[in-house]
Amino acid sequence: MAGARGGSRNDPAPDGTGALFREAGLAGLLVFGLAAALVGVRVQDGAASAIAPLAFRFDDAFTAAAAAALGRLGVALLRAGLAAPVLAGGTAVAFAVALAQVFFPAHPLLLALLFDTAMPNWLVALFAGFLALAAGWRLRHAPLAIVSETAAREAAMDRIGAEVQRWARYAGPLIFLLALALPLMPFADRRLVDVAILVVTYIMLGWGLNVVVGLAGLLDLGYVAFYAIGAYAYALLAKYVGLSFWLCLPFAGIMAAFAGLLLGFPVLRLRGDYLAIVTLGFGEMIRIILLNWYQFTGGPNGVSGVPRPSFFGLPFTESPPEGGHSFHTFVGLFWPLSISPTAKFS
Amino acid sequence: MEYFTQQLINGVTLGAIYALIAIGYTMVYGIIGMINFAHGEVFMIGAFISIITFLLLGLFGITWAPFAILVALLATMALTPLYGWALERLAYRPLRHSPRLAALITAIGMSIFLQNYVQLVQGARIKPLQSLVTGGIEIMQRGDFVVTLGYMQILIVVLTVVLMAAFTLLIQRTALGRAQRACEQDLKMAALVGVDVDRTIAATFVMGAALASVAGLIFLLYYGVVDFFIGFNAGIKAFTAAVLGGIGSLPGAMLGGLLIGLIEAFWSAYFSVEYKDVAAFTVLVMVLIFRPTGLLGKPDIEKV
Known part of the structure; x- marks a missing residue:
């Protein structure tokens, strides 16, 4: 089973820059094919459809294709062992996209270059940052052989899992107490x-x-x-x-x-x-x-x-019924109104 | 009798749609033993690409139905399979040797993902399309009730039959079809004798998606509406059809689709429209409990 899992990664290891760029180009082409119709053209509905039945966003489809091509290039470079350009490029893209999104979210040039909505832009920045981090990790540590990448990842995941389980033993009762105290x-x-x-x-x-x-x-x-x-x-x-x-x-x-x-x-x-x-x-x-x-x-x-x-x-209920008690007044579970947390409930 | 005939016509039309989707389920299950829950969403994406093509053609003033339908057919059959391919490549291939549950849950996840993706990029509202093909042949009449065989229904059935014939030929006569049948019998052995298993499985997803996209086009033409959620119901119904016919068996998928279409049409006509889905699912449960191999399934099917 383990051998089969290793063998499932059967992409030929890219041996030259040509192969790298071809892989990236194919990814971009595929994503453009996926996005051209569904992202590039929007079927309008409601009042907007009376004016024009379709709205066009081909720039977003191109952005998606470019993002996919760049991302794939980064992954392929990383796999080929060229971590330094990925670190530089990933950091640059992540910061550029994030800064553009924060400072000029409505600039026409950026709207053309990036997605029109914020969320996908943040995802692009996040992924670029993640690639840069992975590249940095690869540079600091001894380069791993490609075959052991899966095994190393699984070992790391197992370690994290064990750590989480160790903490869960202490965290559990603590979270329980916090949950009890939360309404107060x-x-x-x-x-x-x-x-x-x-x-x-x-x-x-x-x-x-x-x-x-x-x-x-x-x-x-x-x-x-x-x-x-x-x-x-x-x-x-x-x-x-x-x-x-x-x-x-x-x-x-x-x-x-x-x-x-x-x-x-x-x-x-x-x-x-x-x-x-x-x-x-x-x-x-x-x-x-x-x-x-x-x-x-x-x-x-x-x-x-x-x-x-x-x-x-x-x-x-917060306010007791006329002439009666509600649960918290009956058991005396109430605070002076000024600091009462339950006052916010109403 | 007249009412019965009309329901028969409606049921066969509906069954054609289910059968086209069911083939994708049954092929994928036959080869890698996985239920591709996202297949219904591929159908939905096919319907969306069709409506986009029709509206684009409408912008250029092309509304002549035969040409528009041909272009939409080509567009959706060219673009939708990319989703099938990407689905297999990104979501299923890395998990091919994982436990079965992992693949199943991934498929459900991809289904939800695609639904939300389409909802996000196309909006959640129902998209209507003017009907392109109207009219029909009046077959018989009693009093006010006229049994009509719509031109649309003729088109649907003819299209389905042609596609299925072509598809059966492809499976039985070509090298790709031979590779698929080999993979269905034994993946590892097929790989040993030189079948490119990865490519064959990818081709299976592409073919299934192409058929589902045609089903999406037909759905759009027949009902005139599409939204991001149509894939769920159609997918689960088509899966029921595949199971009813015997999952893994191609003629079974066609027969099962037809039967589910008929059951639904007659149930809605004679009992209640609201519970037609319940009827279909009851059939599913009954078949799975009493004859898990389905009507045309192989008796030695793995019953783990």
């Missing part, structure tokens, strides 16, 4: 807390996926279907049956688990790609059903007004 931090506004909640949701999704894909080795591409089932189970049960969040929590889990069971029995006869496809199809089916079963799920409008969770009848 003075800089925690609504947006930050929302993002943090999204992060936690994805962590939980990742855990579930890890059980299926990681531990059981079944590539389940329809995994999100269970996410949807859980969400709809809570929304519908809470809204129409009137169950509380704490009852719905296990119910939603049980329902998603039953859906998994329903799916699992037939598809566990399959392995590998077939399993991936069937689960993908299942996920799509769930999505289509949820979108089209209008009376039950509300279709694309979704379910609105889902009751929020409460704690033994105490709502988790």
Whole structure:
């Protein structure tokens, strides 16, 4: 396997400058072919299409081709062992593009030379900088034989992985404490807390996926279907049956688990790609059903007004209901209003 | 009966599109055993290059349908395969000896990448195109209901049949086709007897992309709209077709495409339009569970 992987890099090592430039030219030509139609011409829509159905950006297609040719030239030079020109050229291009983007983003000459939007320009600068860094690294260290490049890279990646795992042991509890303290931090506004909640949701999704894909080795591409089932189970049960969040929590889990069971029995006869496809199809089916079963799920409008969770009848709201308590006033979890972080939530 | 005939016509037309895309899936799977999830996106890019060509021709005042369609066909068949080639070269070839999951996930990643790329450069809105070919032949009539065989539908079916015939000849008669069949049987052995495996696989992606681009052109002509997301649905349906016919088998892909087209047309006509995709996926799941080799697949297919 390892030998085959090394052999998969079967480009003939470029032996002369002619070969180098031909490789770069081919890359540029290919990218121009890719970009000429889709980047060079834009189909206008809406009001703009009444004036002209097409907008032309051939300069951007040329820019893409030139960037690809230059980048390929850099990579080929690096592979041929000529690190010094790559270091010089990469640094020059990275700085030139970055400075131009920062100081003259709307200069007509630069608009013609570079991409019209900022993001691809930054990518070009980033890649040029990366090439320059790689060249610099190559110059400082003993030149490696080309054959061992893949092996060296993998060894480096393994080292980084081991390092990350070593740090994760200490970082994990620390991050957990930080996550607990985050809502109480003075800089925690609504947006930050929302993002943090999204992060936690994805962590939980990742855990579930890890059980299926990681531990059981079944590539389940329809995994999100269970996410949807859980969400709809809570929304519908809470809204129409009137169950509380704490009852719905296990119910939603049980329902998603039953859906998994329903799916699992037939598809566990399959392995590998077939399993991936069937689960993908299942996920799509769930999505289509949820979108089209209008009376039950509300279709694309979704379910609105889902009751929020409460704690033994105490709502988790900032301002307590008239004559009652909300959770944080009841347990005394509040600050003087002047420094209250929760004041920013409203 | 009249209604049935009309649905039959519609289903065959739809099936032609699916069959053209399905061939790309089945060929790639046959040779390197990988599901090229980005193939649907190649189809979508073919449709976009077609609409750009039509609008460019329109700017020059050329709207004579046969010429415009011919030019669009040549343009999309020339430019779209570059995407297929680049996809193979950049994303799949470096991973050819990696675990299967890595290649599969890469393919999904490329699919998302291409979708977002087109959304970025062409915008997210639906792009309409005036229909170029209108009218048709009225076959039969009962009361108000007229069964029409549109000229567009005739064009689609004829184009598909011609392309498939040419393609079958290419596989069966040329040196490239022989190399492809050799690679399909055994990659390593083919390499040992002097087949340039890399070039053959690249050629497979190019051919698949060319067929998908024609499907994109047909889709554009038939429905008159295109957006960046059409590739997902068409791709997964075409993959279903390839699996139904027996993945790895070319006649199977054609048959499967036709069947999926018919199933969809009849389901929408007699049951419900909303759930036509569910019907297609149910067929997929059923086939995979009860006959993973598909209708025309080889019985010794690897069932790992």
